[in-house]
Amino acid sequence: MLKNKMKELLKIEYPIIQAPMAGGITTSKLVAEVSNSGGLGMIGAGYMTSIQIQEQIREIRQLTSKPFGINLFVPNDFDIIEDQIKSANRPLNQIRKQLNLKPKESFEISNSHDVSHTFMEQIKVVIEEKVPICSFTFGIPSHEVMAELKQSHITLMGTATTVREAVENEKAGMDIVVVQGSEAGGHRGSFIDSDKESLVGLMSLIPQVVDNVKIPVVAAGGIMDGRGLMASICLGAKGVQMGTAFLTCVESGANQVHKEAILSANEDHTVLTRSFSGKWARGIKNKFILEMQEHEKILPDFPIQNTLTQDIRKTSAARNDPDFMSLWSGQNLRLAKNQTVSMLIKNMIAEANILSSLEEL
Amino acid sequence: MLKNKMKELLKIEYPIIQAPMAGGITTSKLVAEVSNSGGLGMIGAGYMTSIQIQEQIREIRQLTSKPFGINLFVPNDFDIIEDQIKSANRPLNQIRKQLNLKPKESFEISNSHDVSHTFMEQIKVVIEEKVPICSFTFGIPSHEVMAELKQSHITLMGTATTVREAVENEKAGMDIVVVQGSEAGGHRGSFIDSDKESLVGLMSLIPQVVDNVKIPVVAAGGIMDGRGLMASICLGAKGVQMGTAFLTCVESGANQVHKEAILSANEDHTVLTRSFSGKWARGIKNKFILEMQEHEKILPDFPIQNTLTQDIRKTSAARNDPDFMSLWSGQNLRLAKNQTVSMLIKNMIAEANILSSLEEL
Numbered sequence: 001m002l003k004n005k006m007k008e009l010l011k012i013e014y015p016i017i018q019a020p021m022a023g024g025i026t027t028s029k030l031v032a033e034v035s036n037s038g039g040l041g042m043i044g045a046g047y048m049t050s051i052q053i054q055e056q057i058r059e060i061r062q063l064t065s066k067p068f069g070i071n072l073f074v075p076n077d078f079d080i081i082e083d084q085i086k087s088a089n090r091p092l093n094q095i096r097k098q099l100n101l102k103p104k105e106s107f108e109i110s111n112s113h114d115v116s117h118t119f120m121e122q123i124k125v126v127i128e129e130k131v132p133i134c135s136f137t138f139g140i141p142s143h144e145v146m147a148e149l150k151q152s153h154i155t156l157m158g159t160a161t162t163v164r165e166a167v168e169n170e171k172a173g174m175d176i177v178v179v180q181g182s183e184a185g186g187h188r189g190s191f192i193d194s195d196k197e198s199l200v201g202l203m204s205l206i207p208q209v210v211d212n213v214k215i216p217v218v219a220a221g222g223i224m225d226g227r228g229l230m231a232s233i234c235l236g237a238k239g240v241q242m243g244t245a246f247l248t249c250v251e252s253g254a255n256q257v258h259k260e261a262i263l264s265a266n267e268d269h270t271v272l273t274r275s276f277s278g279k280w281a282r283g284i285k286n287k288f289i290l291e292m293q294e295h296e297k298i299l300p301d302f303p304i305q306n307t308l309t310q311d312i313r314k315t316s317a318a319r320n321d322p323d324f325m326s327l328w329s330g331q332n333l334r335l336a337k338n339q340t341v342s343m344l345i346k347n348m349i350a351e352a353n354i355l356s357s358l359e360e361l
Numbered sequence: 362m363l364k365n366k367m368k369e370l371l372k373i374e375y376p377i378i379q380a381p382m383a384g385g386i387t388t389s390k391l392v393a394e395v396s397n398s399g400g401l402g403m404i405g406a407g408y409m410t411s412i413q414i415q416e417q418i419r420e421i422r423q424l425t426s427k428p429f430g431i432n433l434f435v436p437n438d439f440d441i442i443e444d445q446i447k448s449a450n451r452p453l454n455q456i457r458k459q460l461n462l463k464p465k466e467s468f469e470i471s472n473s474h475d476v477s478h479t480f481m482e483q484i485k486v487v488i489e490e491k492v493p494i495c496s497f498t499f500g501i502p503s504h505e506v507m508a509e510l511k512q513s514h515i516t517l518m519g520t521a522t523t524v525r526e527a528v529e530n531e532k533a534g535m536d537i538v539v540v541q542g543s544e545a546g547g548h549r550g551s552f553i554d555s556d557k558e559s560l561v562g563l564m565s566l567i568p569q570v571v572d573n574v575k576i577p578v579v580a581a582g583g584i585m586d587g588r589g590l591m592a593s594i595c596l597g598a599k600g601v602q603m604g605t606a607f608l609t610c611v612e613s614g615a616n617q618v619h620k621e622a623i624l625s626a627n628e629d630h631t632v633l634t635r636s637f638s639g640k641w642a643r644g645i646k647n648k649f650i651l652e653m654q655e656h657e658k659i660l661p662d663f664p665i666q667n668t669l670t671q672d673i674r675k676t677s678a679a680r681n682d683p684d685f686m687s688l689w690s691g692q693n694l695r696l697a698k699n700q701t702v703s704m705l706i707k708n709m710i711a712e713a714n715i716l717s718s719l720e721e722l
Contacts, residue, residue, distance in 0.1 A: 162629050163695065182543060183562035193629050200628050201544035201562035203592060204583035204693035208628050211695065222565035231564060231592035234716050267561045267569050268523050268554050332565035334524065334572065355595050 006216035006238035009155050009175055010133060011067050013038035014349055015239025016229070017178075017218060018246045018341075020044035020071030020135060021186060021328070027253040028056055030246065032063030033341040038349075040133065041066075046073035050121040057129045069133030069157070072122050074141055074191070075115045078301045085109075085308065088299045091292060092308055095324060099315050109307050120145075127152045135159065138279070138302075139191040140172045157218070159189035162200060166209045166217070168192065178241050179209050181221030185244045185270065185330035187281040199272075203235065210236030222332035226351025244330040250340050257320045261286075261327045262336045269333070276313065276326040278305030284333075287323035288312070367577035367599035370516050370536055371494060372428050374399035375710055376600025377590070378539075378579060379607045379702075381405035381432030381496060382547060382689070388614040389417055391607065393424030394702040399710075401494065402427075407434035411482040418490045430494030430518070433483050435502055435552070436476045439662045446470075446669065449660045452653060453669055456685060460676050470668050481506075488513045496520065499640070499663075500552040501533045518579070520550035523561060527570045527578070529553065539602050540570050542582030546605045546631065546691035548642040560633075564596065571597030583693035587712025605691040611701050618681045622647075622688045623697045630694070637674065637687045639666030645694075648684035649673070 007015050016039035020026060023044070031041030041060070045053050053070070060068055085107070093103040110118075123145055126134050134149060135157035141149075149156055150173060157176040158169030169177045180189050181202025188199075200208075202221040210217050219232035220241040232240050246252055248259045261284050271285045275292035279302040283289065292299075299305045316324035329336075337344070368376055377400035381387060384405065392402030402421070406414050414431070421429055446468070454464040471479075484506055487495050495510060496518035502510075510517055511534060518537040519530030530538045541550050542563025549560075561569075563582040571578050580593035581602040593601050607613055609620045622645050632646045636653035640663040644650065653660075660666045677685035690697075698705070 163627065181562055181564065182560075183565045199543075200692050201542055201564065201583060203542065203563045203589060204544045204628060204691065207586070207588050208693060208695045222562060225568070227568050227596045228564060230595040234591040234595055235588045266524065267565060330565065331561050332569060334569045 004238055006176055006218060009216070010040050010069075012040050014345060015233075016040070016345060016348065017069075017239060017241040018042050019186075019220060019241045019243030020046075020069070021243055021247060021254075022046035022071075022073075025247055025252050025254045027251060028059040028063055030249065030251040030253065030341065031068050032060050033251050034246065034345070035064045035066035035068045037342045037345040039345055041068040042133075042135065043068070043070040045070050045122060046137065048122070049118070050125040053122060053125050054129060057125075057131060067132045069135060070126055070131050071135045071137060072119065072126070074136050074139035075112070075119050076138060076191070076302065077112050078304060080109055080111060080304065081300065084298065084300045085304065088295065088305060089308055091295045092312065095288065095291060095312055099312065099319075099324060101311065101315060104311060107307055109304055115303065123149070126154065133157065135178065137187065137189045140169060140174070143172075146173050160209065161188060161190045161205075162193040163208050163212050165190070165192050166213050170213045170215050174215060176216050176218055177209070177213060178218045178220050179205050179237075181205050181219070183222030183331040184220055185247075185282050186328040187277070187279050188272075190280070203231075206232060206235035206237050222330040224332045224335035226348045226353075226355060228332070229348055229352045230355040243328075244333065244336055245344060246341065247329075248336045248338050249344060250338065255317050255320075255325065257317070257322050258325065258327055259338060261322050262329045262333050263338060265329065265333045267331055267334055270329050270331055274299060274305070276306065276309055278302035281326070281328060282330065284327040284329050286325070286327060288316075288325075365599055367537055367579060370577070371401050371430075373401050375706060376594075377401070377706060377709065378430075378600060378602040379403050380547075380581060380602045380604030381407075381430070382604055382608060382615075383407035383432075383434075386608055386613050386615045388612065389420040389424060391610065391612040391614065391702065392429050393421050394612050395607065395706070396425045396427035396429045398703045398706040400706055402429040403494075403496065404429070404431040406431050406483060407498065409483070410479070411486040414483060414486050415490060418486075418492060428493045430496060431487055431492050432496045432498060433480065433487070435497050435500035436473070436480050437499060437552070437663070438473050439665060441470055441472060441665065442661065445659065445661045446665065449656065449666060450669055452656045453673060456649065456652060456673055460673065460680075460685060462672065462676060465672060468668055470665055476664065484510070487515065494518065496539065498548065498550045501530060501535070504533075507534050521570065522549060522551045522566075523554040524569050524573050526551070526553050527574050531574045531576050535576060537577050537579060538570070538574060539579045539581050540566050540598075542566050542580070544583030544692040545581055546608075546643050547689040548638070548640050549633075551641070564592075567593060567596035567598050583691040585693045585696035587709040587714075587716060589693070590709055590713045591716040604689075605694065605697055606705060607702065608690075609697045609699050610705060611699065616678050616681075616686065618678070618683050619686065619688055620699060622683050623690045623694050624699060626690065626694045628692055628695055631690050631692055635660060635666070637667065637670055639663035642687070642689060643691065645688040645690050647686070647688060649677075649686070
């Protein structure tokens with residue numbers, strides 16, 4: 001049995017992290033159950049206020065005494081350009097018509113300064129509540145924020161989609177880096193290399209990153225079972241982070257329509273789109289994605305586009321209509337199951353143990 | 362030690378297949394050396410005449426007594442549309458100008474019937490020369506051709522990029538199916554699901570295919586070393602097929618400029634393009650790809666576009682100019698080395714043996 005530095009840092013039994021999916025998926029039950037089952041539960045707090053975060057942390061602590069983590073979105077600078085918003089809103093009003101919603105012309109859009117302020121409030125509550133692990137998507141926090149978190153002995157995880165991004169995470173002082181392959185569902189974590197064309201498959205990404213950083217590497221993107229876990233370890237990762245596999249679990253807060261869409265889709269049904277939020281993300285192809293495809297280039301950046309589409313996504317979800325919701329999913333969807341978290345983790349470990357005793361060469 | 366049906370079928374010592382790269386890369390020396398080192402050498406015969414094939418088979422037999430294989434392109438129907446050729450040739454004449462080549466206006470383009478005839482001639486020589494293994498790209502041969510090959514006791518391998526394509530290969534009687542992940546260099550082997558958007562990463566593709574076919578699955582796409590081999594086996598594959606890793610080997614016939622481009626590129630430098638041949642293929646981004654990008658949608662199908670670009674590719678290669686050559690490569694290029702075939706295979710097996718004895722959970 002080798003020492004696994006990633007497991008030591010996170011103080012977990014199994015090298016399995018539940019991906020911090022934002023937007024209500026990571027219920028307290030889901031997070032606590034993952035941690036109680038020996039993995040690491042994570043709050044997807046990207047869109048949460050500091051008060052919501054505080055409440056959820058306290059709720060989770062009622063459900064588990066095990067460590068858990070939280071994920072925040074590192075803000076990117078953006079400009080609010082009225083003309084761009086008008087152009088982007090035109091096709092959205094067409095979609096509102098299909099949903100029998102009134103056309104919408106004005107939006108309350110937070111500016112860069114507001115978003116940065118919210119982020120600092122989030123950081124503050126993470127420190128106050130002594131969350132043991134904090135991960136980041138869409139970039140690396142400032143030197144000052146990193147120093148403050150380190151002083152509070154919080155274990156820090158960054159996200160990378162290329163070797164260069166992984167090296168930057170290490171340089172900035174991250175303890176662990178999550179590498180996100182092209183297979184991953186939901187938002188791309190890219191922050192330097194954000195060309196849609198340059199998506200790297202996980203099997204190529206892991207060894208190239210492992211050869212270029214010293215911190216433990218966690219693999220993310222389409223991992224669903226013990227086979228994916230053992231493959232990641234063979235490639236040099238110290239563990240895995242899984243989104244879609246937990247999303248369809250009983251304890252997840254994902255909309256039932258979203259779960260069912262994943263459970264009945266095939267491996268080539270997902271596409272990358274920036275139409276929902278302004279950032280590239282992988283989801284199951286639906287009417288919204290297809291109708292917005294031709295407008296993709298003119299859409300405003302994250303989080304503006306996300307604000308513009310909010311009423312559409314919410315209405316579609318409330319009506320159990322998969323046509324206009326963001327049905328985020330990774331590419332390994334034929335392996336998705338509707339099971340409990342504890343069954344998922346138990347089966348994974350059993351399968352991985354069998355595989356690690358094989359010698360098939 | 363488990364039984365490996367794929368190794369038994371191919372009569373090889375190690376579950377390593379050298380990808381049949383067309384266009385002069387798979388020299389007799391390369392093919393023979395892979396087979397002599399315990400893997401399976403393959404002739405990339407897609408663009409070869411039956412006479413060239415016969416000569417190479419005989420040359421290889423002088424160099425090895427071990428089994429080797431051959432790969433053929435299954436013809437697809439296509440129409441020759443004069444206007445489309447004219448439009449596609451306009452940007453190509455711009456590129457010819459940059460190479461100081463005369464503009465070209467007429468081409469000798471084989472029609473669908475000619476291409477089918479060439480394919481049947483290729484099949485004939487494979488049978489006559491009793492090549493033990495034959496693999497196919499871009500589709501599945503007719504029922505009659507499959508039956509004839511089977512009667513000659515030739516082991517048959519198909520190529521698939523989705524579960525559906527793998528299932529079709531099994532139904533048609535293939536003995537083995539090679540699954541090509543999105544990471545793979547060179548041409549996509551797609552023949553049913555050829556949407557560029559639906560590229561599936563190898564780590565997601567292998568388990569989904571393995572769960573849906575009974576024949577042995579071989580993994581292809583960015584595998585370069587023992588880590589990739591063991592990861593593939595964990596995911597359920599019985600072996601690997603490697604292109605880029607063999608392309609930069611000493612014995613490969615790839616242009617030195619092509620080898621050097623791979624050896625100095627990073628994981629996010631490759632893109633998919635159909636500008637070289639009319640079929641989607643992954644190569645290192647260069648001037649040709651960038652300049653043709655905006656015309657990609659109007660280009661004629663394979664093999665017409667391949668004929669149109671032939672003089673450009675040849676001239677660029679003859680001048681050691683990487684700007685207008687097809688620099689095919691997979692996504693794992695930081696792992697590429699200029700080494701001998703025997704070193705590559707020896708190191709892979711040593712690394713895989715170490716990994717298969719690890720127990721890191």
